[in-house]
Amino acid sequence: MKGRVITKIKGFYYVQVEETTYECRLRGILKKKNNKDNCVTGDLVEFGEDGFITKVYPRQNIIHRPxxxxxxxxxxxxxxxxxxxxxxxxxxxxxxxxxxxxxxxxxxxxxxxxxxxxxxxxxxxxxxxxxxxxxxxxxxxxxxxxxxxxxxxxxxxxxxxxxxxxxxxxxxxxxxxxxKVLEIGETSRKHSRGKHTTKGTTLLPMxxxxxxxDTPGFSSIELPPIKTVDELAGLFTEFNEYRNCKYSNCIHINEPECGIKNELNHGISQSRYDFYLWCYKFYSEERWNKY
Ligand SMILES: Nc1nc2c(ncn2[C@@H]2O[C@H](COP(=O)(O)OP(=O)(O)OP(=O)(O)O)[C@@H](O)[C@H]2O)c(=O)[nH]1
Ligand SMILES: [Zn+2]
Missing domain, CATH: 3.40.50.300 (P-loop containing nucleotide triphosphate hydrolases)
Structure with missing residues (x-):
């Protein structure tokens, strides 16, 4: 069967298929030592009648906290x-x-x-x-x-x-x-949901x-580990349309005939561009020169 891991409690994976939640374990072959990423909340998995997860489908993304x-x-x-x-x-x-x-x-x-x-x-x-x-x-x-x-x-x-x-x-x-609290099968009751069980991140159904x-993850002060100025500029998706700069290696700061700067207050908002400059300063001073 195919289902979604909605939480992990003490080595058991709770996999939801439509209205039912199954208690599953991970096949040894899927376990890599000291790797918490083997199977995580949010994963789409395949599991058998014996309750063993045999496959973790490719992920569209993953975050680590939570x-x-x-x-x-x-x-x-x-x-x-x-x-x-x-x-x-x-x-x-x-x-x-x-x-x-x-x-x-x-x-x-x-x-x-x-x-x-x-x-x-x-x-x-x-x-x-x-x-x-x-x-x-x-x-x-x-x-x-x-x-x-x-x-x-x-x-x-x-x-x-x-x-x-x-x-x-x-x-x-x-x-x-x-x-309504999630329905969890009989077999799992002894493991689950007590106040003191350690529980992984949980998907709460709507x-x-x-x-x-269940846990808000991203804080408003942490900056992601961006490695280069090109990567940074690439994350300002509104720049894409206007990247017709004179110099192919333009970083849109001091260069003449920059497609991005030409669009300021038209296609590109000043506050976003200011934020781009702020990021550039932060990363180049605090991160990129510290290898
Ligand atoms: N005036 C007003 N206050 C609200 C509203 N929604 C929530 N609050 C109050 O704002 C405060 C913070 O709400 P929380 O839901 O705890 O905020 P949070 O973002 O989860 O905060 P953290 O747990 O610290 O991350 C509480 O005192 C709420 O009662 C609203 O619509 N209007
Ligand atoms: Zn440019």
């Missing part, structure tokens, strides 16, 4: 106020999403705290997301505004969360996941299909 694979969306969640929205930190999360090949979705919570003027200003700051084909949801978990729309959008997918402390990630997670990852 350890989980095949993530479809990263919800980048901030609050409008308290704590105040921070475009710099927002861009850092966006960079992570592109680096780990996870489609980003922006969620701004606590909008009931903003007046009309404030909301307009915030929308202006996030206007560049249209050009990146990224959806933005303005929500309030307190007043249940916009939560259903988020739910619809991430239906049938695996969704991770990131954002600063206090943005309301736990509040949103609680509203997205299905109320009512209409799909899962949310």
């Amino acid at each position: 350890l989980v694979s095949n993530i479809d969306y990263l919800v980048i969640q901030f609050s409008a106020l308290d704590p105040k929205f921070d475009i710099g930190r927002f861009n850092i999360l966006l960079l992570n999403a592109f680096y780990y090949k996870i489609k980003p979705v922006a969620v701004i919570n606590k909008i009931e705290l903003l007046d009309e003027e404030g909301l307009k200003e915030l929308k202006g700051q996030l206007d560049f997301l249209k050009g990146l084909d990224i959806e933005v949801f303005y929500i309030s978990t307190y007043e249940n505004i916009g939560v259903e729309k988020v739910k619809d959008y991430i239906k049938d997918k695996i969704t991770a969360f990131g954002g600063p402390s206090g943005a309301g990630k736990s509040s949103l997670l609680n509203m997205l996941q299905e109320e 009512e209409n299909g799909g899962w949310v990852i």
Whole structure:
């Protein structure tokens, strides 16, 4: 049978096939010593009637904190106020999403705290997301505004969360996941779900299909291990269209006739370009010269 690993508890893998969860183990041949990546939460696997997993399907992506694979969306969640929205930190999360090949979705919570003027200003700051084909949801978990729309959008997918402390990630997670506790087969009861069992990352099912990852993973301050300036520029996907620079090795900083700089305030937003410069400075000073 083919199913999805939704959690790992003490060496057992819980594999969901439609409405049922099976307790499985990994075939020895699939185990590599000291390798936690053999089979992880999120993996699509093949298993037999004996409960042994015989195959782990190729992954679309994997992250290690929390350890989980095949993530479809990263919800980048901030609050409008308290704590105040921070475009710099927002861009850092966006960079992570592109680096780990996870489609980003922006969620701004606590909008009931903003007046009309404030909301307009915030929308202006996030206007560049249209050009990146990224959806933005303005929500309030307190007043249940916009939560259903988020739910619809991430239906049938695996969704991770990131954002600063206090943005309301736990509040949103609680509203997205299905109320009923997962049904786990008899045999597993002795191993599972006690308060003190060590448990891996868990996919929490949503009512209409799909899962949310139980632990918010990405922080708004960590920068991904980008190795070169080309790799960095490649993660600004809005640059792609305008890369008709005079010099083929242009890094879009001081060179003349740069296709990116020519597009400033047209195809390329100033705030994104400023963030690119900020990253370039950070990586070249703090990372790239320290081999
Ligand atoms: N005003 C307002 N407050 C909210 C809303 N949603 C959540 N909060 C409050 O914001 C605070 C932080 O919410 P959490 O859900 O714990 O935030 P979090 O992002 O999980 O925070 P960490 O666990 O620190 O990462 C709590 O006091 C919530 O009650 C909202 O829509 N409006
Ligand atoms: Zn250029």
